[in-house]
Amino acid sequence: MASSMSINVLFSFIVLFSASCAVSYTIQDQFYQCITLHSDRSIPFSTAFFTPTSNATSFDSVLNSTALNLRCLEPPRQKPLLIFTALIESDVQAAVMCAKELKIQLRVRSGGHDYEGISFTSALGRSVPFILLDFAKLRAIKVDIEDNSAWVQAGATIGEVFYRISEKSKIHGYPAGLCTSLGIGGHITGGAYGPMMRKYGLGADNVVDARIVDASGRVLDRALMGEDLFWAIRGGGGGSFGIILAWKLRLVPVPSTVTVFTVPKTLETGATKLLNKWQHVAHKIDEDLFIRVVITTANSTEGKKTVQTAYQALFLGRTDRLLEVMNHSFPELGLTRKDCVEMSWIQSVIYIAGFPSNTKPEFLLRGKSLFPAVYFKAKSDFLYVPVPETGLVGMWKKFLQEDSPIMIWNPYGGMMGKISESSIPFPHRKGVICMIQYLTPWTEGDMKTADKHISWIREFYEYMGTFASKFPREAYVNYRDLDLGMNKNANPTFLEASVWGKKYFKNNYDRLVVVKCKVDPDNFFWHEQSLPILPFKFGQDGKSLIH
Structure with missing residues (x-):
């Protein structure tokens, strides 16, 4: 057996050495042979490697599998020369070493949610050939309730993480995102905000250890990487320091029963004055309560196009106390008992993610997005002072000029205002009223349509600059925006x-x-x-x- 292994390794080395001298030998072949040489196991090409030439259908299927923004798959975006799906963590080490040997760029995808698609395509065109390292198979989750922690591989989605925690305990949770198909590897590198951030801070604030592969191919945990690097990877953006293999999460307590509600208001039913009031109270209200505002267009009762503001909330407690909090701090919303629904924390995850009410928690294990892939462009802002009513009126006018625009206003305050701006790289803390996400989707793939919608969101963003943070005008790195530079x-x-x-x-x-x-x-x-x-x-x- 040992003799056979030596012969195979020697043969691989000879092939690799010969390939480096042969012009016709492709970079894909060289990479595969290099991985074979560095791996301690046999890796069939067909199960872990996908190229546009050898298996184009499979290549496109794997590349598109988590791409939510179709704009990132269109020319002039450059696709990878090869996709390597890591099956064990040592594959990641081998990929780093081989990419360095071959002087080829390596890009890494965990969930594929990045808004500009730079984890799996290149906006620089053919001048930057690269190989994609895909984490779809690295999604193990180990929950330790006694230790109040969980080790989670980078390819797992936050929906899977939430489910596995709830499987072990009904009174433990984790404060991360609202979209359950997010890959946790990249999610935490940007900070990871969610509906419990006013109570417990960001997902990145609740990470106690990590395992990464550095530029030398070494696997480092917190003790080996040191506190500077551990600080940087929790909110400093993905793809700059190394490759996240896994996070150790600190679990947080949640009530056995939480309460949710969604209350819609249109322009005709007082949306302007209500949003103005929300800006003054949502970041100061009880930190157990998170009320975001989802803003879209809708048809009014007269059949005309109008603006709808939906106040969607998670309260870490029962309805009785929620009504007390709302009647004291935000009575203008007119919340009633019939608007409120009590449920378990894991059910609230499904509710806020937008799944149908009869969706079983097990659905989260599929790791799929509720929404189909579309073309879209997004931007973000932070408010430190409320937008006045006159500003909101002007905002509505511009908002109604677009086909299907979306804005989401997420309240800050609570724990977010108590943690230092320098605690981790995510700096948007004390004094922030809310973060705004702007998004415009479309379904046609032609350039004229894309230009129309992108022009609108850029103009809308320019208008909002009057009210947004300044010097600098802040943005959220997980809503990556290449317009910024x-x-x-x-x-x-x-x-x-x-x-x-x-x-x-x-x-x-x-x-x-x-x-x-x-x-x-x-x-x-x-x-x-x-x-x-x-x-x-x-x-x-x-x-x-x-x-």
Whole structure:
């Protein structure tokens, strides 16, 4: 057996060496042979490797499997030369080593939700050939209720995580996102906000350990990576420092019964005055209560196009206390007992995600989005002062000019205002009233249609600039927006990248760049909005500079 293994390894080495000298030998072949050489197991090409030439149907199916934004799959976007689906964690190490040997870029996808698709395509076109490392098979979850923790592989969705926690306990949860098909690997690298953030902070605030593969192919946990890198990966954006293998999450207590409600209001039923009031109270209200506002267009009773604002809430408690809180702090909404529905925490996850009321929790294990893939463009803002009623009236006018626009206003305050801006790289904390997400979807794939909708959201964003945060105008890195600026190549300058970096990270940007220089001085991990490296390196002590 040992002799046979040695022969196979020797043969692979010979093939790989010969391939490096043969012009006709493709990068896909070289990568496969390199992975075979570095792996301690046999990997059939057909089960883990997909190329546009050898198995185009399978390649497209795997590439498109988690792509929610079809705009990212259209020309001039560049698709990967090859998709490698990691089956065990050592495959990730091998992928890093082989990509470095072959001098080919490596991009990594966990859930595929990134709004500009840069985890699985390139906006820089054919000038940046790359290989996609897919985490779809790395989704193990181990919940330890006695330790109040869970180890979760990066390819798992937050819906799967929520379900596995609820399977072990009805009074434990985790404060992460509202969209259950989010891959937890990338979700936490941006911060990970959700409906329990006013009580417990972000998902990234509740991570106690992690395992990553660094640019040298080493597997590091918190103790080995050090506190600077551990700080950076929890909110500093994905794809800059290493590849997340798994997170260790700190679980939080939830009541056995929570309460939800959704109350819609249109322009004709007082939406303007109500949203104005919401801006003054939603971030100050009891921290057990999260009330977001989902804003869309609808038909009025007269059959005319109008604006609908839906007040959707999660309350960590029963209806009686919720009504007391609302009657004291936000009576203008007119919440009644019949508007409220009591349920378990895991059922509230399904409710807020928008699934039908009869959906069983087991559906979360499918890891699928409720909504079909569409073309869309999105942006984000943070408010520190309320938009006045006159501003809201102007906002409605512009909002109604678009076909199917969406805005989501998420309240801050509570624990979000108590955690320091520098605790983790996510800086949008004290003083924030809410974060706004703007989104415009469409279904036609032609350029004219895309230009129309993208032009609208850019104009709408410009209008909202009067009311949004300033110096910098802040943005949420998990709602990645290439309009803010992007790296044109693998060597952006500190100032070039700061144009968007300061918007995402504010003063934390500088520290993130220093960490980047220490852990990835050759800039192996880079993409259109990755952090830059400085034109000097750090000495062995990690502090002194080498010019």
